[in-house]
């Protein structure tokens with residue numbers, strides 16, 4: 001896919017993996033809307049991105065909002081869709097983790113991680129999907145996590161929010177396929193970002209021990225892997241850092257594809273028979 005002059009919305013685009021993705025899209029000539037809460041990091045991110053653009057006509061914009069707030073997201077994104085057009089790519093990346101043992105996670109902390117990681121993805125999708133469907137094109141990239149794929153000690157609430165993002169993506173993928181809108185899900189491994197640094201302060205000793213020796217990627221590597229996955233039309237996009245992940249990357253998308261496409265075809269056959 002050629003991203004030149006395409007409109008890309010990225011939640012969490014002011015830091016870490018989101019900012020690295022924004023840089024890749026900026027270099028490829030895309031117009032960008034970065035979405036995050038804090039104004040200062042948004043302004044700094046825009047400065048960095050303006051130095052990378054392919055053309056001075058590229059628009060690098062930002063909006064400060066909390067993705068967990070359903071009505072605010074709907075209102076603001078509809079304004080930005082009027083200004084920049086229906087996005088060609090939407091990246092649902094805003095998220096966080098505060099790892100802890102299950103009984104140490106308060107109900108408020110559980111709600112908060114679900115509201116941002118899952119609810120934020122849901123809110124943005126509700127604002128953009130009808131428009132992308134109407135236009136009959138687009139790519140959606142939802143950011144999950146390796147901890148949303150395998151259960152990891154210390155990540156009960158985070159893992160639940162991220163596996164929900166993966167399953168939301170799989171179901172939405174089959175719904176949007178007939179409308180020419182593709183859905184992809186990224187499963188980053190540990191990646192050196194401000195969010196990861198913060199997360200490390202909360203990790204139980206057992207989590208640190210389990211992760212010891214695991215490679216830690218740079219956000220730029222993750223962004224390149226994500227873009228390559230999008231360009232190749234992969235559903236599940238993972239860093240090829242272990243044979244397990246390679247196995248999952250090869251088999252899971254085909255399984256999901258076979259199951260979802262098979263059921264959609266069956267349902268369509270059934271419908272046309274009874275019509």
Ligand SMILES: NC(=O)c1ccc[n+]([C@@H]2O[C@H](COP(=O)([O-])OP(=O)(O)OC[C@H]3O[C@@H](n4cnc5c(N)ncnc54)[C@H](OP(=O)(O)O)[C@@H]3O)[C@@H](O)[C@H]2O)c1
Pocket residue numbers: 011012013014015016017018035036037038039041065066067068093094095096097116120143144145146187188189190191192193194195196
């Ligand atoms: N780094 C890793 O090791 C790793 C591994 C697997 C998955 N992930 C996932 O990858 C994504 C990015 O992680 P990262 O490490 O790059 O994080 P990061 O450096 O902390 O960046 C998070 C971004 O999301 C924004 N954000 C957070 N909460 C938000 C909210 N409620 N509304 C709007 N924006 C919000 C932040 O800006 P504001 O704070 O200003 O809002 C920031 O721009 C997350 O979904 C994370 O769970 C990360």
